[in-house]
Amino acid sequence: MSGERMTDTFGSRTPAAAAKPVAPVAAPETRQRSPLWYAWRRFLANKAAVSGGSALAIIALMAIFAPLITIAGPTEQIFLTSALGFPDSQHWFGIDDLGRDFFSRIVYGARVSLTIGFAAAAFSVIIGIPLGAVAGYYGGRADWLIMRVIEIFSVVPPLLAAMLLGALAGGGFWMIVFIAGLFGWVQVCLLVRAQIKAFKEREFVRAAQALGATPSYIIRRHLIPNSVSPIIVGFVLAIPLAMMLEASLSFLGVGVPPPTPSWGQMINTGMNFMYFYWHMAVFPTAALAITVLATTLFGDGLRDALDPTLKGR
Amino acid sequence: MTGYILRRLVSVAVTFIIVSVIIFLMMHSIPGGPFDHGDMPLPDAVRERLMAQYGLDQPLYVQYVRYMWAVLQLDFGVPFQSPGETVLELLGRAWVPSLVLGGLGVLIGAPLGMLLGIAAALRRNSWLDYLASVVATLGLTVPVFVTSMLLILVFAVWFNWLPASGWGSPTHWILPIAAYATIPMATYARYTRSAMLDTLNKPFVMVLRAKGLSENKIIFQHVLRNSAIPMVTVFLPMFIGTATGSIFVEAMFRVPGLGAYFVTSIRTRDYPLEMALMLMITVMFCLAYLISDIVYAWLNPRLRHGGRKG
Amino acid sequence: MSTADTQVDQAAPPALELKGLGKSFRLKKGGFFRPGYVELKAVRDVDLTVPKNAIVGLVGESGSGKTTTGIMALRLIEPTTGEIWLNGENITALEAGELKRHRRKMQVVFQDSYSALDPMFTLAQIVAEPLHIHGIGSAAEQTDLALDWLERVGLHRSFGNRYPHELSGGQRQRVAIARALILKPDVLIADEPTSALDVSVKAQIINLLQDLQEDMGLSILFISHDLSVVRSLTDTVVVMFNGRIVEQAPTEAIFTDSRHPYTRSLLDAIPVLNPRHRRARTFRSRDELEADNPQIASGDLPDGPAPSDQPRLVSVAPGHRVEAVVTQ
Numbered sequence: 001m002s003g004e005r006m007t008d009t010f011g012s013r014t015p016a017a018a019a020k021p022v023a024p025v026a027a028p029e030t031r032q033r034s035p036l037w038y039a040w041r042r043f044l045a046n047k048a049a050v051s052g053g054s055a056l057a058i059i060a061l062m063a064i065f066a067p068l069i070t071i072a073g074p075t076e077q078i079f080l081t082s083a084l085g086f087p088d089s090q091h092w093f094g095i096d097d098l099g100r101d102f103f104s105r106i107v108y109g110a111r112v113s114l115t116i117g118f119a120a121a122a123f124s125v126i127i128g129i130p131l132g133a134v135a136g137y138y139g140g141r142a143d144w145l146i147m148r149v150i151e152i153f154s155v156v157p158p159l160l161a162a163m164l165l166g167a168l169a170g171g172g173f174w175m176i177v178f179i180a181g182l183f184g185w186v187q188v189c190l191l192v193r194a195q196i197k198a199f200k201e202r203e204f205v206r207a208a209q210a211l212g213a214t215p216s217y218i219i220r221r222h223l224i225p226n227s228v229s230p231i232i233v234g235f236v237l238a239i240p241l242a243m244m245l246e247a248s249l250s251f252l253g254v255g256v257p258p259p260t261p262s263w264g265q266m267i268n269t270g271m272n273f274m275y276f277y278w279h280m281a282v283f284p285t286a287a288l289a290i291t292v293l294a295t296t297l298f299g300d301g302l303r304d305a306l307d308p309t310l311k312g313r
Numbered sequence: 314m315t316g317y318i319l320r321r322l323v324s325v326a327v328t329f330i331i332v333s334v335i336i337f338l339m340m341h342s343i344p345g346g347p348f349d350h351g352d353m354p355l356p357d358a359v360r361e362r363l364m365a366q367y368g369l370d371q372p373l374y375v376q377y378v379r380y381m382w383a384v385l386q387l388d389f390g391v392p393f394q395s396p397g398e399t400v401l402e403l404l405g406r407a408w409v410p411s412l413v414l415g416g417l418g419v420l421i422g423a424p425l426g427m428l429l430g431i432a433a434a435l436r437r438n439s440w441l442d443y444l445a446s447v448v449a450t451l452g453l454t455v456p457v458f459v460t461s462m463l464l465i466l467v468f469a470v471w472f473n474w475l476p477a478s479g480w481g482s483p484t485h486w487i488l489p490i491a492a493y494a495t496i497p498m499a500t501y502a503r504y505t506r507s508a509m510l511d512t513l514n515k516p517f518v519m520v521l522r523a524k525g526l527s528e529n530k531i532i533f534q535h536v537l538r539n540s541a542i543p544m545v546t547v548f549l550p551m552f553i554g555t556a557t558g559s560i561f562v563e564a565m566f567r568v569p570g571l572g573a574y575f576v577t578s579i580r581t582r583d584y585p586l587e588m589a590l591m592l593m594i595t596v597m598f599c600l601a602y603l604i605s606d607i608v609y610a611w612l613n614p615r616l617r618h619g620g621r622k623g
Numbered sequence: 624m625s626t627a628d629t630q631v632d633q634a635a636p637p638a639l640e641l642k643g644l645g646k647s648f649r650l651k652k653g654g655f656f657r658p659g660y661v662e663l664k665a666v667r668d669v670d671l672t673v674p675k676n677a678i679v680g681l682v683g684e685s686g687s688g689k690t691t692t693g694i695m696a697l698r699l700i701e702p703t704t705g706e707i708w709l710n711g712e713n714i715t716a717l718e719a720g721e722l723k724r725h726r727r728k729m730q731v732v733f734q735d736s737y738s739a740l741d742p743m744f745t746l747a748q749i750v751a752e753p754l755h756i757h758g759i760g761s762a763a764e765q766t767d768l769a770l771d772w773l774e775r776v777g778l779h780r781s782f783g784n785r786y787p788h789e790l791s792g793g794q795r796q797r798v799a800i801a802r803a804l805i806l807k808p809d810v811l812i813a814d815e816p817t818s819a820l821d822v823s824v825k826a827q828i829i830n831l832l833q834d835l836q837e838d839m840g841l842s843i844l845f846i847s848h849d850l851s852v853v854r855s856l857t858d859t860v861v862v863m864f865n866g867r868i869v870e871q872a873p874t875e876a877i878f879t880d881s882r883h884p885y886t887r888s889l890l891d892a893i894p895v896l897n898p899r900h901r902r903a904r905t906f907r908s909r910d911e912l913e914a915d916n917p918q919i920a921s922g923d924l925p926d927g928p929a930p931s932d933q934p935r936l937v938s939v940a941p942g943h944r945v946e947a948v949v950t951q
Binding site (some may be wrong): 163 | 324337340455470553575591
């Protein structure tokens with residue numbers, strides 16, 4: 001063993017570095033902050049994102065507590081005598097052609113739109129994470145195969161394929177969730193794959209491998225937690241896409257079947273009445289536009305906050 | 314480069330075949346055929362005779378091979394709904410409005426979007442920048458039928474300046490073109506802005522400024538050219554967005570174009586028309602994919618030998 | 624140095640032994656119609672021994688294959704040829720489950736302490752991870768031991784719930800060392816652990832490693848291009864060039880009696896602070912060095928090997944081997 005100390009080369013040797021440290025430096029008295037805390041700060045600084053998030057929260061609350069803020073169920077035709085009535089103090093958004101309170105329908109429509117959005121986003125994430133993780137971690141043939149599948153999905157325009165699928169399978173709530181998930185996973189998969197590819201070369205992964213950790217342990221404990229940002233971003237950005245898909249399919253009559261309230265459907269009906277009963281067209285259009293816009297602003301803000309390098313993509 | 318193009322060609326061809334098989338299978342595997350549709354059920358004998366006449370009683374792969382063989386000779390069959398003409402003739406009629414509206418929409422929207430994006434990048438955090446952001450976000454998130462609806466409500470219903478629907482005089486064109494144009498405009502405004510900002514923040518721009526080059530020369534001789542590469546990649550999403558949007562624009566404005574026929578063919582299960590339209594769209598998208606890949610590789614030598622998604 | 628006071632146990636099997644280790648990569652070349660490969664030999668025929676309780680330095684410029692050798696020894700990438708022996712057992716072909724038992728005995732510290740620690744883990748979690756992976760102790764015991772180890776490497780226990788990004792480079796490297804040693808391994812592979820650090824911090828880390836080595840009886844393979852660190856820390860130095868070993872000798876012999884031109888060019892590259900002592904330095908390219916093989920007459924060598932035209936490793940003194948062409 002070398003008896004020579006490094007005193008001459010690098011200055012005096014500190015006793016603190018000895019095996020029994022004399023005075024280890026205590027951590028400064030600030031609270032520990034995880035990387036997510038900084039992301040949250042960046043998010044709060046973004047006005048558009050915060051307003052989008054707030055609007056989305058309000059819409060979600062309205063959807064959850066719909067029975068408390070509406071005067072009738074969405075399918076109850078109890079105002080038939082005043083069908084197509086314009087907005088007034090009792091019927092804020094007027095009455096539709098079948099005698100239903102239009103405000104109730106719009107609010108319950110938010111339920112449909114948001115549930116489909118969230119369910120489809122969850123579905124996309126459930127498919128996208130494992131596939132992205134496998135493609136990113138193993139590379140090689142698995143990656144090649146998954147990338148070719150993604151290529152096929154990117155050549156088929158989602159909306160057209162969704163229309164075809166929707167028309168053939170007869171629409172319906174879960175069918176739309178399935179279709180939206182089927183096209184939503186691609187984005188999540190690509191985001192997760194890129195993140196895992198970048199992180200698997202990191203030395204902490206090598207260190208875990210040197211400890212004998214299994215690939216599944218490394219993916220679960222290290223790579224997926226480090227992909228939290230792209231997963232959240234992928235999840236939130238999949239929501240407006242699914243909502244748009246639902247509205248588009250319902251608008252074309254191959255989505256959620258009536259009488260379930262769907263904004264797309266209402267816009268389609270509203271088109272026939274717009275010259276004389278403007279409220280039939282204006283309110284569902286505005287509701288859809290505001291919700292999709294709010295969700296997108298929220299998602300964009302989250303993305304910028306969580307991963308500054310993705311900004312503007 | 315030749316090797317790269319060949320590899321992409323093969324890959325795109327394989328993709329096309331897989332997609333065509335999937336579409337074919339999808340359309341034939343769902344219960345309910347074209348003759349189950351409608352209010353009057355056909356007698357069984359008549360139904361069987363019709364099925365045989367259109368070859369629908371054969372095994373699926375026979376139907377597929379036969380169909381693709383015919384397609385290679387541009388024979389897409391006869392649409393069930395209007396047996397008086399071939400699918401080819403119908404498409405020949407329908408593409409004119411779609412091309413006129415979509416083409417004009419892109420030709421007007423894309424340059425406007427680019428100008429807006431460039432202006433926004435050069436005058437960061439000005440009202441122009443905010444306008445560009447609003448236009449880009451609205452155009453990219455709000456479904457095009459909502460935009461169309463708003464245009465109709467404002468210009469046709471309230472002000473009564475323009476006709477809301479139809480296809481005849483050029484006054485009919487204005488609103489649908491405006492609706493179409495929102496998609497390329499929003500796409501290009503967003504990406505031009507971010508590509509310009511990316512380039513403006515590169516160290517070489519700082520060097521150009523440091524050596525005293527005029528700002529105009531920096532922008533026009535260096536920044537714009539270097540921002541061109543990312544903008545090529547936008548072509549594909551823009552194209553897909555515009556093509557998909559045609560369905561809704563044509564439905565909203567009741568234009569007899571490809572998009573409108575796509576909707577009718579889906580609603581009525583018109584296999585030959587549906588299949589022809591889907592194949593056409595897939596070919597179009599594959600070509601767009603290929604072209605944008607090749608142009609991208611051509612502009613960016615580093616990518617010539619790598620893959621697109623690396 | 625391998626002097627009288629050395630504690631190296633010559634009788635026991637060496638802690639780590641690499642026998643004829645080699646790695647080649649296949650690089651794609653050619654076009655669409657004529658796909659082909661070129662073989663790139665990153666590491667060729669490396670024989671290397673780390674005796675128990677010794678520190679062996681592995682030096683060479685970047686691209687010389689020293690890091691690849693270290694990573695292969697850890698079996699993080701599979702060698703193309705050769706064998707890896709750990710504590711007298713051949714671990715070259717062990718399956719994952721079997722290998723896991725042996726992995727406890729050999730751990731690693733990397734150069735880039737930033738990327739070596741998972742940013743989403745707290746320091747206690749990072750240091751406790753080896754215990755977690757090997758299922759040692761309850762969660763509370765794991766955390767406790769991890770905090771002990773943080774203290775042992777000179778960080779207060781209160782650092783346990785902080786995140787890596789809050790630390791300095793030297794502190795992160797201490798955490799990485801704690802993680803590597805918590806399982807009490809026999810062999811530590813230190814891949815340039817000080818290259819990314821400031822000079823003063825570098826000395827602290829070197830001293831820490833030295834102390835821990837003495838306390839735990841560690842055997843260390845110390846990979847570095849920093850010869851001054853290598854000189855003060857190691858017993859034996861192995862010099863790699865273009866993927867192979869060109870010289871191997873007791874540390875002092877390398878610095879006073881180097882025989883290979885590449886070793887000498889490395890020594891020449893050490894900066895000298897006093898301008899009066901500045902050497903005349905000539906830059907020599909890789910190709911020049913590659914062509915310049917030392918020639919040694921067979922009669923000058925202790926075991927007098929047969930002459931040959933091809934350069935190979937020959938023994939010139941006890942524990943001192945050099946790549947040379949043996950002449951008549």
